[in-house]
Amino acid sequence: MSQLIKMLAISIMVFVPISSHSHDGEKHSLIGESKADKLDQCVEPTEVMQKEHFEFLYHQRENTVEKGIRTKNHSLANCIDCHVSYDEKGKAIPVNAEGQFCQTCHVKTAVNIDCFSCHATVPRDNSSKIKSTGYNQNIHIESTANNLVEYYKETNYEK
Amino acid sequence: MDKITFTKFIIDPKIFWSNFILLGIFILIGFGCSHYMELEGHYVTGMNNQIVWGLPHIFAVLLIVIASGVLNIASISSVFDKKLYKPLAPLSALLAISFLIAGLAILVLDLGRPNRLIVAMTTYNFVSIFSWNIFLYSGFAVVLAAYIWTMLDREVNKYSKFMGTFAFGWRIILTTGTGSIFGFLVAREAYSTAILAPLFIVMSLLYGTAVYYLVLRIISKFHNTYIPKDVLDNLKKLSVIFLFANLYFLGLYHVTNMYIAKHWDFEIFILSSGGIYTLSFWFGQVIIGIVLPIIILSSNKFGTHLALTIASFLILLGSFIAMYVIIIGGQAYPLTIFPDHVIIDSSFYDNVVHSYIPSIYEFGLGIGGVALALIITLIGIANFKFLPTMISSPHSSEPSDKTTDS
Amino acid sequence: MRNSSELTRREFIVKSVTAISAVYVIPDLIPKAVAAKPLDLEVSAKTKWAINVDVNKCVDGCTACVEACVDENGLYGFDRPETDSQWIRKLRIKDIKTDKVTTLPMMCQHCENPPCVDVCPTGASFRREDGIVMVNQHTCIGCRYCMMACPFKARSFVHENLTEQVTSAPRGKGCVESCNLCVNRIDHGSETTACEEACMKEGHHAITFGDLADPNSRVSLAMQAKPSRRLREDLKLKQRVTYSGF
Numbered sequence: 001m002s003q004l005i006k007m008l009a010i011s012i013m014v015f016v017p018i019s020s021h022s023h024d025g026e027k028h029s030l031i032g033e034s035k036a037d038k039l040d041q042c043v044e045p046t047e048v049m050q051k052e053h054f055e056f057l058y059h060q061r062e063n064t065v066e067k068g069i070r071t072k073n074h075s076l077a078n079c080i081d082c083h084v085s086y087d088e089k090g091k092a093i094p095v096n097a098e099g100q101f102c103q104t105c106h107v108k109t110a111v112n113i114d115c116f117s118c119h120a121t122v123p124r125d126n127s128s129k130i131k132s133t134g135y136n137q138n139i140h141i142e143s144t145a146n147n148l149v150e151y152y153k154e155t156n157y158e159k
Numbered sequence: 160m161d162k163i164t165f166t167k168f169i170i171d172p173k174i175f176w177s178n179f180i181l182l183g184i185f186i187l188i189g190f191g192c193s194h195y196m197e198l199e200g201h202y203v204t205g206m207n208n209q210i211v212w213g214l215p216h217i218f219a220v221l222l223i224v225i226a227s228g229v230l231n232i233a234s235i236s237s238v239f240d241k242k243l244y245k246p247l248a249p250l251s252a253l254l255a256i257s258f259l260i261a262g263l264a265i266l267v268l269d270l271g272r273p274n275r276l277i278v279a280m281t282t283y284n285f286v287s288i289f290s291w292n293i294f295l296y297s298g299f300a301v302v303l304a305a306y307i308w309t310m311l312d313r314e315v316n317k318y319s320k321f322m323g324t325f326a327f328g329w330r331i332i333l334t335t336g337t338g339s340i341f342g343f344l345v346a347r348e349a350y351s352t353a354i355l356a357p358l359f360i361v362m363s364l365l366y367g368t369a370v371y372y373l374v375l376r377i378i379s380k381f382h383n384t385y386i387p388k389d390v391l392d393n394l395k396k397l398s399v400i401f402l403f404a405n406l407y408f409l410g411l412y413h414v415t416n417m418y419i420a421k422h423w424d425f426e427i428f429i430l431s432s433g434g435i436y437t438l439s440f441w442f443g444q445v446i447i448g449i450v451l452p453i454i455i456l457s458s459n460k461f462g463t464h465l466a467l468t469i470a471s472f473l474i475l476l477g478s479f480i481a482m483y484v485i486i487i488g489g490q491a492y493p494l495t496i497f498p499d500h501v502i503i504d505s506s507f508y509d510n511v512v513h514s515y516i517p518s519i520y521e522f523g524l525g526i527g528g529v530a531l532a533l534i535i536t537l538i539g540i541a542n543f544k545f546l547p548t549m550i551s552s553p554h555s556s557e558p559s560d561k562t563t564d565s
Numbered sequence: 566m567r568n569s570s571e572l573t574r575r576e577f578i579v580k581s582v583t584a585i586s587a588v589y590v591i592p593d594l595i596p597k598a599v600a601a602k603p604l605d606l607e608v609s610a611k612t613k614w615a616i617n618v619d620v621n622k623c624v625d626g627c628t629a630c631v632e633a634c635v636d637e638n639g640l641y642g643f644d645r646p647e648t649d650s651q652w653i654r655k656l657r658i659k660d661i662k663t664d665k666v667t668t669l670p671m672m673c674q675h676c677e678n679p680p681c682v683d684v685c686p687t688g689a690s691f692r693r694e695d696g697i698v699m700v701n702q703h704t705c706i707g708c709r710y711c712m713m714a715c716p717f718k719a720r721s722f723v724h725e726n727l728t729e730q731v732t733s734a735p736r737g738k739g740c741v742e743s744c745n746l747c748v749n750r751i752d753h754g755s756e757t758t759a760c761e762e763a764c765m766k767e768g769h770h771a772i773t774f775g776d777l778a779d780p781n782s783r784v785s786l787a788m789q790a791k792p793s794r795r796l797r798e799d800l801k802l803k804q805r806v807t808y809s810g811f
Contacts, residue, residue: 065701068608068693070752077732114274118702118730118737126731128636128759200725200738207647208721211709271707271722271739279706284688289710293686345800346680346716421799494718496671496796497658503666504657506646507718 030099032085039082043073053079057115076115081123094121163246164548165311168540170381175541182534189527192520193268201271204521209513210490215269217482218525221366222262222532223296223337224359225478227330228367229254231397233306234330237323243390246547249310250378251371252326253545256303257535258370263296265528269521288339295333302326311544334360341485348425349489354415358408365401366478368394369471374536376468382546391463395456398470402453409444421495428492429484433512436488439480448477487515602752612695613777614746614805616761617787618669621810622771625668628655630772633763634672637747639731650721650736652744653760660811667811670760670772673698673719673744674796674804681711681720690741696777696805699745707739716797719743746774777805 036042042049044056060074072078083101085093095102096116106113196204206213232251236244267273283290306326309319338359344350372394379386413430416422429440452470455461461469491513496502502510540546602608634640634653642649653672659665675698681690682698689705692698700711700720712720720743727737733749736742747758757765761774775784793807 061703065699065703066691066693068602068695068748068752069606070604070749072604080732117726118735118740120730120732120735124639124729124731126637126639126733128633128762129733197739201722202643202645202648202724207724208650208712208718209647211712211722271709271741272705275704275706278687278704279708282687282704284682284685286683287686287710289684289686289708340710343684344680344714346714490713494716496656496717498797498799499662500658500660500667502656502658505654505671507651507654507671508647509654509656509671509718 029083029085029093029101029104032087032093032100034083034085034101036082036101042082076119077123080119080121084122092122096121165246165249165544166546166548167542167544168378168382168537168546170541174381175537178537179534182530182537185530186527186534188523189265189525189530190268192523192527193273196269196520196524197273203518205515205517206521209508210487210515212486212490213515214517214521215265215524215528217479217486218528219262219265219269220337220340220486221478221482222258222265222528224334224363225366225370226255226258226262226299227334227337228363228365229258229371230303230326230330231364231367232371233310233323234327237320238327240320243393247375247390248323249307249545250375250540252303252307252310253539254371254374254532254536255330256300256307257532257539259296259300259303260535261528261532264531265524268524288336288343292333292336292340295329295336299326299329299333302329330363331360334363341489346494347489347492348416348422348495349429349485349492352412352415352419352422354408354412358412361401361404361408362478362481365398365405365474368398368401369474369478372398372467373471373475376464378540378546388463391467395463395467398467398474399453399456402449402456402474406445406449406453409449421498424495425492428512429488433488433491435514436484436491440484440488443480444477444484447473448481452477491515602754604753608693608695608752610694610696611778614675614696614751615775615777615784615788616675616746616758616806617773617784617793617809618806619771619773619787619791619809620667620669622769623668623670624767624769624771625657625666627767627769629763629767629769630670630760631655633759634744637731637750637759638734638736639729640736641729643725645724648722648724650723650742652719652721652742665811669808669811671717671719672760672806674717674802674806675744675746677803677805678801680714680716680800680802684710684714686710693748697746697748697751698743699748700741700743702736702740702742705740707741709741711741716800716802 044052049056056074057076057079060069060071060076063069063071064075080095084095085100087093093100094116096113097103098107102113102116204213229251232244233248233255235241236248267276267279270276270279279293283293285291302322302325306319306322309315309322335356338356339353341350342353342355375386413426417426429436431437433440452473455466455470455473458466493502493508493510493512496509504510602612631651631653638652640650640652653670655668656671657666657668660667675692675696677692677696679690679692679698682692685691686708687704687706689701689703690698690711691701707722709722712718712722720741722741723736723738725738730736747755747760750758756775758772758774761772764770764772773784773787775782775787777785777788779785787809788807791809793809795802795804795807
């Protein structure tokens with residue numbers, strides 16, 4: 001019994017620091033830069049995101065697949081969009097590549113993730129979207145408008 | 160006769176381990192094959208978008224059908240109270256459990272995502288016959304385990320008849336379920352008929368008896384078990400009855416299909432113009448699997464042992480071909496999407512009879528499964544008292560002196 | 566250094582006005598076949614997505630819809646036609662009695678009583694409230710029973726590792742997939758599927774997509790204009806994809 005308690009104590013000592021390890025003030029990936037690097041916090045406080053991001057993702061995935069809810073905050077596509085790093089040439093590096101956002105932690109905690117056998121690891125528009133001009137007016141215009149506003153914000157903040 | 164004592168499989172350790180290792184190698188090959196298929200994806204197999212179920216499913220369905228069938232011996236002894244078979248019943252239940260596990264293992268390892276087995280075990284769609292089968296299969300294993308316990312433990316022996324009857328009922332439903340996996344497929348002309356369920360049941364009776372006999376024969380080679388003449392004669396009689404039942408239901412299945420106007424073309428395909436499938440049907444399923452065994456078992460030219468051995472081999476060979484005809488042949492025939500049109504052109508093979516060339520990986524997986532069934536049986540009989548010390552030999556307590564052949 | 570790319574006050578005002586007018590004004594000018602669903606709203610049975618194919622307008626040799634589907638969903642194959650996925654395909658069929666040759670696109674028929682949903686052991690193959698039959702690839706175990714059950718051969722199994730998936734259409738090895746009526750586009754407010762759009766662009770207008778619940782939607786109008794029928798009506802699957810003109 002005492003053996004068991006000892007084991008438990010040791011394992012708590014060993015594992016707790018890892019689980020409360022924080023990114024604050026750090027770059028999110030070893031190579032390249034991502035949009036997330038420039039932001040103060042993710043869609044939820046950092047602590048919450050570290051511990052519960054998979055809960056959000058699971059929840060969102062049920063909502064999206066079964067009910068067609070397409071909100072952006074907890075969607076994997078949005079995570080990737082923000083957290084993907086770009087190298088000097090501006091090319092996106094897969095989020096599950098070594099030293100990248102997903103992989104750094106998941107290697108450390110030895111939790112295997114199965115997302116990227118199906119989901120794109122970099123933001124990748126379908127070629128019809130790139131070619132097409134007319135079909136998705138709403139989204140296109142919305143995103144152009146958003147980009148403009150973003151852009152304005154960015155340039156202003158830097159002044 | 161009143162007291163049956165059971166014993167472990169007493170065998171030269173050398174023979175045991177050599178067999179164990181041999182089977183182990185096949186199992187490892189099977190796992191290797193399935194791992195490779197999972198790693199690379201199923202394009203390395205012969206299966207494709209046209210033939211979606213291939214060799215692994217032939218093996219798996221066959222093993223599951225056999226699993227239900229080998230329980231015959233136990234059912235006869237407990238449900239129908241045939242004293243003759245009482246000593247042979249535990250082995251029959253053990254074989255059922257091992258063939259079931261092996262069949263399921265193949266089925267699972269061939270999934271596109273075997274790592275998601277937990278999903279299959281936790282999320283159910285109760286409309287799906289497949290879902291029900293998951294329950295039927297896992298439940299069958301539990302029922303069998305309980306049944307074996309009641310047979311081998313004297314204290315609970317009085318429940319043995321009840322459990323035997325329960326297991327008997329369960330296996331009939333189980334085979335019905337297996338047959339219904341195909342029977343409920345309205346889209347395919349080969350399948351959408353309820354006759355497949357009883358057809359599968361009579362197939363299970365026949366194949367199970369054949370497997371049981373062969374296993375008993377192999378064991379008796381090493382174990383010096385005496386198989387008395389009346390058991391042999393009875394097995395022979397049973398096999399002949401099951402063979403005729405098979406022939407009858409097979410005929411019924413095809414005649415029914417012919418009466419369903421929409422299935423007429425498929426019948427022509429299987430019975431006369433289907434190339435390899437027609438050939439397999441007539442020469443494999445009918446002649447090798449049914450007609451030849453009937454002839455051999457009915458003629459008096461062979462000794463009982465020899466006749467049963469040859470017939471059992473032929474029945475099992477025929478069973479494999481029968482599964483090939485049912486599973487592959489049924490898919491090979493193109494779907495009738497437009498009953499009043501002919502499809503001239505399609506990029507998706509809508510208008511051709513599909514061919515299927517299995518890859519070595521699927522075969523490895525299937526053989527691995529068979530090896531798994533045998534190794535479970537081997538481990539079972541070597542460690543637990545499944546074998547009778549004597550079989551229906553009332554005036555001798557020295558079973559080891561008996562000769563093998565009658 | 567960044568001066569060149571910075572906005573002047575004037576430019577900013579001009580661009581924001583354009584943007585705002587784009588967001589608030591332009592969408593009103595586009596005729597709406599359906600009311601766009603807000604992103605956070607659940608789909609409901611009030612919408613009934615459907616497709617009508619007018620086979621007389623479908624042109625022999627044209628594969629615009631197929632190509633559009635491939636582009637939209639990233640269905641790039643491996644040059645192995647027996648195992649590559651096909652969500653939509655072109656067929657040429659001949660009437661047994663009249664010898665009339667017709668060409669038409671074939672895809673998931675989005676049945677209201679889908680056999681694939683009935684047989685799926687895990688419930689991964691499911692029918693969304695708005696009638697889209699699709700595969701939840703998070704719970705699909707790859708048993709392929711749905712492919713056995715489908716009377717239209719609409720489903721494909723992913724036979725190999727994929728790497729170039731597009732963001733809007735996740736798909737991967739070991740799962741079954743099929744046409745999902747461009748569900749991602751539709752949920753984001755698009756009024757057309759990739760195949761319909763391509764068919765319109767070609768000027769053929771053979772494929773018509775829309776909301777069956779709305780009597781004035783394109784698909785409802787198309788179905789009112791011409792009698793239409795379902796394939797394999799004997800199976801009573803009540804497909805949402807209907808064919809006119811043959």
